[in-house]
Amino acid sequence: MKSTNLEGKEVILYARSIAPSLGKKEKLIVNFISNQYQELAKMTISELASHLKVSESSITKACKKLKCEGFYELKHAIADYLKNGETAINDEMQEDFDFEDDNETILEKVFFNSIVALQDTLAVINRQELSKAVNVLKNIQSKGKLVLVGNGGSGILCEDFQHKLLKIGIFAIFYRDSHMQLMGSSLLKKGDVVLGVSHSGTSKDVINIFKLAQENEATTICVTNHVKSPVTEFSNIILHSSARNSPITGENAAARIAQLNILDVLFTILSLNQQNLSYENLIKTKESVISHRT
Numbered sequence: 001m002k003s004t005n006l007e008g009k010e011v012i013l014y015a016r017s018i019a020p021s022l023g024k025k026e027k028l029i030v031n032f033i034s035n036q037y038q039e040l041a042k043m044t045i046s047e048l049a050s051h052l053k054v055s056e057s058s059i060t061k062a063c064k065k066l067k068c069e070g071f072y073e074l075k076h077a078i079a080d081y082l083k084n085g086e087t088a089i090n091d092e093m094q095e096d097f098d099f100e101d102d103n104e105t106i107l108e109k110v111f112f113n114s115i116v117a118l119q120d121t122l123a124v125i126n127r128q129e130l131s132k133a134v135n136v137l138k139n140i141q142s143k144g145k146l147v148l149v150g151n152g153g154s155g156i157l158c159e160d161f162q163h164k165l166l167k168i169g170i171f172a173i174f175y176r177d178s179h180m181q182l183m184g185s186s187l188l189k190k191g192d193v194v195l196g197v198s199h200s201g202t203s204k205d206v207i208n209i210f211k212l213a214q215e216n217e218a219t220t221i222c223v224t225n226h227v228k229s230p231v232t233e234f235s236n237i238i239l240h241s242s243a244r245n246s247p248i249t250g251e252n253a254a255a256r257i258a259q260l261n262i263l264d265v266l267f268t269i270l271s272l273n274q275q276n277l278s279y280e281n282l283i284k285t286k287e288s289v290i291s292h293r294t
Contacts, residue, residue, distance in 0.1 A: 006067050008081020011074060012037055013124045013242045014227070015066055020200070021228035022065070025054050029062040033074070041079045045071040117243035117254035118261060124242045125262065132237045133221050134269050136193055144191040148174040149181050149209050153256055154197035157223075161195075161263045168271050169281035178205040185209045190217035197263075198222065199255050201229020210234035223262055225255045 006014060015034035019027050032052060033040055040048065048071075049056045060070050068074040097109060140146055146165075148158035155176060162172045175181045182205070185194065194213040198206045201224040210220045211234045222235040225243060232238050239262050243255035 006077065008037075008077040008079070009120075009123060011066050011068065011077050012081070013120050016244065017124070017226050017240065017242060018065065018228045020202075020226050022062075025058050026062045026065065028052055029054060029059055030066070033062070033066070033078075037078045038082060041075060041082055043075075113244070113254045114257045117241070117258045120242035121240075121258040121262070124240055126238070126240065129237050129239055130265070133195075133239060133266060134273075136219050136221065136237065137195075137266060137270060138273055140193055141191050144193065145188065146170070146172040147181075147184055147188065147192065147194045147213075148172050148196070149185075149194060149206055150197040151178065151203055151205055154199060154203075154206075154259075157197050157256060157259055157263060158195075160260065161267065164264075164267045165270075167282055167285045168267075168274070170270065181205065181209050182212065185212040185216070185218075188213050188216040188218040192216075192218040193221065194218055195221045196223070196231065197259055198229070198231050199225045199259075201226045201231040203231070207231050207234060223259050225259075 012034050015030045019030045019034065022030055029048075029052060032048070043051070045056050045059055049059055052059075056071075063069075063071050063074045066074060068077065097106060101109070137146070148162055150156075150158040155174075158174050162174045165172050173184060175184060188194065192213075194210060196206045196210060201222070206222075207230055210222065210231060213220050214234050214236075219237070220235050221237040221239065222231050223239045223241065224231060225241050227238065227240045241255050241258040241262060243253075243258050
């Protein structure tokens with residue numbers, strides 16, 4: 001994500017990302033900006049203030065948190081975005097599920113929501129942070145440890161990443177039990193790396209592990225859907241996904257697809273970085289399980 005002069009789509013996606021970290025009034029304003037931006041493009045600041053029953057100064061403060069100087073700059077960025085009608089329509093098609101949806105409609109919505117999550121994540125992920133993460137993972141010393149942390153669905157992503165890394169000869173540690181994760185983190189040292197996945201960024205276990213890791217001078221990398229979430233306060237590197245929540249499929253259903261792809265990017269770059277060794281290890285690990293297949 002760029003630090004200044006965000007474009008219209010970036011403003012909308014950034015608004016969705018920081019909304020959970022805001023107070024009641026600012027969250028109300030930011031949610032309107034991110035979900036009803038087509039209406040906002042036609043409104044004045046006074047009309048928006050009246051509609052949301054908030055002050056104009058509150059709107060200005062919210063706009064500044066979205067990296068805009070004020071309402072006019074934000075409105076102008078969104079208006080430019082809406083000039084591309086097809087992009088705007090596609091964004092609006094990402095809808096919640098309805099109990100009256102037939103199987104074909106559900107099929108299309110599930111796939112479309114995942115596609116939009118991937119497109120949005122590609123638009124917002126910080127390339128510099130990604131490069132930092134790659135460099136850190138590439139340069140783990142022979143005695144350094146790579147620890148993966150995550151709970152629930154995020155833990156499944158960590159297990160998948162651990163499995164892929166093993167194929168190319170990179171040994172990562174992942175404990176399902178949160179107490180063991182904390183115990184392992186207490187033994188970390190400078191040169192070690194903790195990579196954690198937390199959709200909301202509010203998991204106390206992951207936050208405590210990251211805090212403990214930083215106290216021990218280990219490097220922390222987080223993959224999260226909310227760029228201003230608590231876990232980012234203890235993260236050296238932040239890899240930001242972008243996906244809307246669904247009350248039916250869960251808060252991180254589409255985000256899991258985007259976050260899985262972020263981890264796949266890291267894996268692919270690491271594989272290509274040590275091409276010959278990675279290929280040899282891929283052959284060895286593949287051959288080791290051939291006898292277990294029919």
